[in-house]
Amino acid sequence: MLTLIGFDVSNYFNMVKLALAIKGIEYKTVILYPNQTDEYLLKSPMGKVPALETDQGVLTETNVILEYLDEAYPNSPLYPGSTFEKAKIRELVKMAELYIELPARRCHSEAFFGQKVDDLTKKEVKRALYKGIEGIARSAKFNPYLAGEQLTAADIVFLYSADLAAAVAGKLFAVDLLEMAPGAKQLMDKLNQLDDVIQIAEDRKLANIEFKKYIASLS
Structure with missing residues (x-):
């Protein structure tokens, strides 16, 4: 099963989240903020989110993830046409x-x-x-x-x-x-x-509470 890494306030995370919902793909979520830990840099070379764990390895960069999902799961195509x-x-x-x-x-x-x-x-x-x-x-x-x-x-x-x-x-x-x-x-x-967009918006509202605490802790 796919694992989506990131957090619900991130607009890039939500782009992938919406794509997964539209295509009806089952996945797990790991909530994580961008970071530069050695462990996470092995998955995301720039320490960014989102990252998508697949059976073959981890993908980063949202546009790359969207294109991967469309090729790997061709139902409800996000890049249709010629x-x-x-x-x-x-x-x-x-x-x-x-x-x-x-x-x-x-x-x-x-x-x-x-x-x-x-x-x-x-x-x-x-x-x-x-x-x-x-x-x-x-x-x-x-x-x-x-x-x-x-x-x-x-x-x-x-x-x-x-x-x-x-x-x-x-x-x-x-x-x-x-x-x-x-x-x-x-x-x-x-x-x-x-x-799906309404649900993502609700998730973002809830996540924003913890995200603001996280931002405050950095200052």
Whole structure:
């Protein structure tokens, strides 16, 4: 049986968790925060989460895990279609991560934990998020999902990237980021109504209590 390592506040952990739920894959969970212990570095070379233990070994990096799950468990495909269509889904996954999730992450400390971020960083993040969401708007179909009529890995990554990025943009820049990509807000509403997404949100709320204690212990 697969074992998913990580914690329920991590958006990347939740991307894999949702993929497993959509595909109906049984798995175990080991709750663990990122760390640099020798034991964990043998599993996750950078000490990051999530990590997925399989019978063949451990996989890290969320996009790699999503692609592995789709090949190993082909039911309810997350990368459906022709070779080109699959590549377009991978393109949207990469765009959501590089141009939405990662820029916003630079301001998570101020938006969510009350730790001040310098003005230059915020200026760079604001510019990057504008460019990123505009790029998504040009690339995605929103019909109703990013790649068309079927939910794909691109929607999973967008869901758990855009929600945090939109919160950053709203709190720090007073901007409704999702309004900048017509169809994005409707897509987020649709995804957030899924039973699996609702359950993951509940799990995240509960886990956030312990996570805040963990963050406080580091300071």
